[in-house]
Amino acid sequence: MLTPEGERVEHPDYDIDLTPEEIRGLYRDLVLVRRVDLEAVALQRQGELGLWASLLGQEAAQIGSGRALAATDMVFPTYREHGVAWCRGVDPVNLLGMFRGVNHGGWDPAEHNFHLYTIVIGSQTLHAVGYAMGVQRDGAENATLVYFGDGATSQGDVNESFIWASVFNAPVVFFCQNNQWAISEPLEKQTRIPLYRRASGFGFPGIRVDGNDVLACLAVTRKALADVRSGQGPTLIEAFTYRMGAHTTSDDPTRYRVASELEAWKLKDPIERVRAYMFKNQLADQDFFDAIDAEADELGKDVRKRCLALPDPEPLAIFDHVYAEPHRLMEEERAEFAAYLEGFEG
Amino acid sequence: MTSLTLAKALNEGMRKAMEDDPKVLIMGEDVGKLGGVFRVTDGLQKDFGEQRVIDTPLAESGIIGTAIGLALRGYRPVCEIQFDGFVFPAADQIITQLAKMPLRSLGKLRLPVVVRIPCGGGIGAVEHHSESPEAYFTHTAGLRVVACSNPVDGYTMIQQAIRSDDPVVFFEPKRRYWEKAEVDTAASAADWTPFDQARVVRQGSDVTLLAYGPMVKTCLEAATAAEDDGRSVEVVDLRSLNPLDVDRVVESVSRTGRCIVVHEAPIYNGFGAEIAARVTERCFYSLEAPVLRVGGPSTPYPPSRLEDHYLPDLDRVLEAVDRVFAF
Structure with a gap:
């Protein structure tokens, strides 16, 4: 719906009519989440984070789908959905906790209707379907949106989640960000057919969308969520995009992919095309772009400052929250460990 | 006092739990019309309907994974793993998600999921139907692991497990399913032995x-x-x-x-x-x-x-x- 050159294209099935204000909002989201991501990579390089999984290149897929959601919809992310987290109002600093090693997940899923990051590939698809089955039993009209990648489509859990969603007609939308690479393995190691076509074998619609086109991602996700809310069952969306960075900061993509591939995708950058479209159609002036850039820099600085201020947990926190109810082994070991630590004092 | 087999005592315990709390669900393979291969869930779907007693597709990871999702939505799923040796496809969801998600959330999420596993040998079964996998689960922090040995405990402990806000792996000795004892189903739950006590x-x-x-x-x-x-x-x-x-x-x-x-x-x-x-x-x-x-x-x-x-x-x-x- 938005070409890499910033030309607006109409689509007969997925019309979308956004105000200039809304377009400017999407642009702001895209720029800010890229800036947070850049800051997090820098923090990792400086030793302040143990790891970071960059979303570089996938901003449109995440902001487009994330902004299609209603506040009451539930989201199940992977560990790379920083853009979606932004849309759900999760403080970016809270995303850093697990990568800095101060916790395994630092936000309240219920407060944001945004579940914790799931690291094991594809597990969350089943959680999403189960959640959606709960929504169904509640007689509610909320949708559930679950994210996963191209690599995850090879996991048993993802395939089981497709089956469950299909036979129970669960109100869930599957959003696959096909970024072409599962660490070092290209898409052809996962599939012989386009991923969206997998859906037909499970009995629900699948659609491929340009994952670098924020408008298309927004339109397609909106439609799928509306279908879910009206009881029409699941949809698989394959957002065709590209992981412009490394898998994580521990990865070295120069070992397995050629630079020209990245250069080709840079021409399809998800942010540049929105900027070009806005320029051409005079939806914003230079002052607007300058203001967004300044806001992004402020956000980056703020995230950095608050990341460095994240306190290390107390040693005895190891025993917190393992169980919801009193558990004598936890109590015993906590007391022993406390006594051991006290032995070093004074 | 009622004379009940272990299987029936578990069944009555689940029935009571479902009557007490509309959020309690039963899910698993063949738990509906058939009543489970050991008939432990016999009659529950008939009385509580397909929305609460769910015959699932045949995939154990799917059973536990979707149970976790249902628990996140406020339900209390009781999952049946048909036989001990079939729990391993679900091991990742149990060990990596069910056991660890509450800690991951710093206590904000609770997963009151019960995983029922008929266990042990003695019934002349084929391979994978007679195992005792309890040590895999006792080694996993975040899970409670209990085992009932008789109808009285079957009736009470299954209800205590369902009421617990922690995930519970619940072992049932399958060769004792048909053994009977007198069970006082009218006794107050306050008088039951806590399910974490020997x-x-x-x-x-x-x-x-x-x-x-x-x-x-x-x-x-x-x-x-x-x-x-x-x-x-x-x-x-x-x-x-x-x-x-x-x-x-x-x-x-x-x-x-x-x-x-x-x-x-x-x-x-x-x-x-x-x-x-x-x-x-x-x-x-x-x-x-x-x-x-x-x-x-x-x-x-x-x-x-x-x-x-x-x-x-x-x-x-x-x-x-x-x-x-x-x-």
Whole structure:
């Protein structure tokens, strides 16, 4: 719906009519989440984070789908959905906790209707379907949106989640960000057919969308969520995009992919095309772009400052929250460990 | 008082839990019309409907994974894994998600999911239908692991497990499903033994047998037989494996001075090893002999024509009693 050159294209099935204000909002989201991501990579390089999984290149897929959601919809992310987290109002600093090693997940899923990051590939698809089955039993009209990648489509859990969603007609939308690479393995190691076509074998619609086109991602996700809310069952969306960075900061993509591939995708950058479209159609002036850039820099600085201020947990926190109810082994070991630590004092 | 088999007691316990709380769901393979392959969920779908008693697709990871999602939405799913040896496809969801998600959320999420597993041998079954996988789960922090041994505990412990805000792996000794006992279904839940407590099921003064699930009955029979030899044998039903009720175990062994752990699972790295270590640490000066373990050989479960040799029985327990006295 938005070409890499910033030309607006109409689509007969997925019309979308956004105000200039809304377009400017999407642009702001895209720029800010890229800036947070850049800051997090820098923090990792400086030793302040143990790891970071960059979303570089996938901003449109995440902001487009994330902004299609209603506040009451539930989201199940992977560990790379920083853009979606932004849309759900999760403080970016809270995303850093697990990568800095101060916790395994630092936000309240219920407060944001945004579940914790799931690291094991594809597990969350089943959680999403189960959640959606709960929504169904509640007689509610909320949708559930679950994210996963191209690599995850090879996991048993993802395939089981497709089956469950299909036979129970669960109100869930599957959003696959096909970024072409599962660490070092290209898409052809996962599939012989386009991923969206997998859906037909499970009995629900699948659609491929340009994952670098924020408008298309927004339109397609909106439609799928509306279908879910009206009881029409699941949809698989394959957002065709590209992981412009490394898998994580521990990865070295120069070992397995050629630079020209990245250069080709840079021409399809998800942010540049929105900027070009806005320029051409005079939806914003230079002052607007300058203001967004300044806001992004402020956000980056703020995230950095608050990341460095994240306190290390107390040693005895190891025993917190393992169980919801009193558990004598936890109590015993906590007391022993406390006594051991006290032995070093004074 | 009502005379109930273990299977029926579990069924009545689940029925009561479903009546008490509309959020309780039953899910698993064949749990609906069929009532489960052991009929433990018999009649529940008929009375509570398909929305609450869910015949799932045939995929164990899917059962536990979707149960987690349902729990996140406020439900209390009770999942049936059809046989012990079929739990492993669900191991990732149980170990990596169910057990760890509450901690991951810093306590904001609770997962009141019960995973029911018919366990153990003795029914002449084919491979994968007679295993005792409890040690895999007792080793996983975040799970509670319990085992019922009789209809009274079946009725009460399943309800306690369902009410718990923690995930519970609930072992049911399948060869005891058809054994009956009097169950007081009118007793107040406040009077039930807490489901994380062990219970002395036979008092004695010379040696303590520690067992759970299917082996409790075997140990009680051994205790009766040992009486003829003039030996007073105490039997403790551990009931909860994680947490272990160490204090009750220590109290008993300190009195008797001898301790034998009995389970069907292979001895090597079995749950008995944990007990032996703890009893040794806590009762060292009371012990007349090392803690002995009676269990399955450290092999895969054999073809059923050999299972009588594999499973600890009366004679194997009595032989261990002789050894512990001979020390």
